Amino acid sequence: xxxxxxxxxxxxxxxxxxxxxxxxxxxxxxxxxxxxxxxxxxxxxxxxxxxxxxxxxxxxxxxxxxxxxxxxxxxxxxxxxxxxxxxxxxxxxxxxxxxxxxxxxxxxxxxxxxxxxxxxxxxxxxxxxxxxxxxxxxxxxxxxxxxxxxxxxxxxxxxxxxxxxxxxxxxxxxxxxxxxxxxxxxxxxxxxxxxxxxxxxxxxxxxxxxxxxxxxxxxxxxxxxxxxxxxxxxxxxxxxxxxxxxxxxxxxxxxxxxxxxxxxxxxxxxxxxxxxxxxxxxxxxxxxxxx
Ligand SMILES: *[C@@H]1O[C@H](CO)[C@@H](O)[C@H](O)[C@H]1NC(C)=O
Ligand SMILES: *[C@@H]1O[C@H](CO)[C@@H](O)[C@H](O)[C@H]1NC(C)=O
Ligand SMILES: *[C@@H]1O[C@H](CO)[C@@H](O)[C@H](O)[C@H]1NC(C)=O
Ligand SMILES: *[C@@H]1O[C@H](CO)[C@@H](O)[C@H](O)[C@H]1NC(C)=O
Ligand SMILES: *[C@@H]1O[C@H](CO)[C@@H](O)[C@H](O)[C@H]1NC(C)=O
Numbered sequence: 001x002x003x004x005x006x007x008x009x010x011x012x013x014x015x016x017x018x019x020x021x022x023x024x025x026x027x028x029x030x031x032x033x034x035x036x037x038x039x040x041x042x043x044x045x046x047x048x049x050x051x052x053x054x055x056x057x058x059x060x061x062x063x064x065x066x067x068x069x070x071x072x073x074x075x076x077x078x079x080x081x082x083x084x085x086x087x088x089x090x091x092x093x094x095x096x097x098x099x100x101x102x103x104x105x106x107x108x109x110x111x112x113x114x115x116x117x118x119x120x121x122x123x124x125x126x127x128x129x130x131x132x133x134x135x136x137x138x139x140x141x142x143x144x145x146x147x148x149x150x151x152x153x154x155x156x157x158x159x160x161x162x163x164x165x166x167x168x169x170x171x172x173x174x175x176x177x178x179x180x181x182x183x184x185x186x187x188x189x190x191x192x193x194x195x196x197x198x199x200x201x202x203x204x205x206x207x208x209x210x211x212x213x214x215x216x217x218x219x220x221x222x223x224x225x226x227x228x229x230x231x232x233x234x235x236x237x238x239x240x241x242x243x244x245x246x247x248x249x250x251x252x253x254x255x256x257x258x259x260x261x262x263x264x265x266x267x268x269x270x271x272x273x274x275x276x277x278x279x280x281x282x283x284x285x286x287x288x289x290x291x
Contacts, residue, residue: 023139027094028054031137038102039128040192044110047176048130050186051195058136058160066140066158071147082126082161092155101127113171122166129165130173136160
């Protein structure tokens with residue numbers, strides 16, 4: 001009865017995870033809707049923007065990684081998923097996180113495909129990456145953080161995108177009349193984004209939208225091999241990379257040590273790679289370690 005035993009453990013783990021890191025159905029729907037609204041509102045307009053759906057696989061990966069409370073990219077997914085990270089002391093409104101990521105468009109120049117110097121825009125470019133058709137996110141409250149000394153009772157948000165974006169040498173989308181260059185079999189234009197004509201061209205996870213089906217539980221282990229040992233190599237300069245705190249929260253941060261207000265300290269991280277990627281982003285390049 002070994003298989004039954006395995007299943008039992010998996011279910012138990014799932015329950016714990018559900019308490020710890022899963023977002024509600026409402027939050028998931030809102031993440032998908034918000035992505036599609038943002039994807040439809042890029043400037044210049046996008047000709048080939050695909051509609052985004054919820055990705056259950058990516059969610060399981062994000063959830064497991066979030067619960068590890070590490071301020072660094074998940075090395076196990078760097079060639080599989082795009083990844084954006086966000087953390088803040090106190091509770092997090094995921095909707096605001098997405099807004100902050102989208103706001104990076106102010107620092108992005110479409111024509112030369114670059115960020116302004118010393119600014120991040122990789123969260124934005126991943127968010128509006130035309131070929132990324134699904135996203136899965138998780139949030140977790142961490143008592144302490146590896147890689148962010150002094151952060152206690154901090155919430156981390158992890159979003160994994162599939163297929164991954166921020167591919168070196170590519171723009172996030174093709175500029176042009178909305179839906180004028182939709183991918184094959186994705187020509188159903190709705191609200192200025194390309195949608196699949198038939199349900200059967202959707203990724204298999206589409207039917208699992210919003211809830212975890214038993215069949216996904218066994219997939220959990222495959223996706224994320226033990227990564228704990230790979231995170232020791234956090235580079236000394238990580239703190240400086242978190243200096244690019246979002247403008248709206250900078251003032252709150254000054255009072256952090258005394259008042260400890262919500263959202264007192266915010267750090268944000270985009271891309272699919274490691275800290276090398278973060279450096280590239282800071283250097284004003286849209287790049288990643290994607291091959
Ligand atoms: C989260 O932020 C959004 C946008 O700022 C706002 O409309 C919403 O009410 C907030 N939700 C909560 C629970 O505060
Ligand atoms: C973190 O939260 C727990 C539970 O609310 C609380 O007991 C603890 O004092 C908090 N720690 C810090 C450093 O704020
Ligand atoms: C588009 O749909 C047709 C008919 O279902 C199928 O044969 C073809 O492989 C699809 N193309 C792509 C790129 O999925
Ligand atoms: C979900 O993960 C499983 C196991 O890794 C994989 O076989 C399946 O293709 C994935 N589905 C999607 C839509 O990525
Ligand atoms: C810090 O807190 C003090 C008193 O609570 C307030 O007067 C001041 O404006 C705050 N400073 C910032 C930058 O928020």
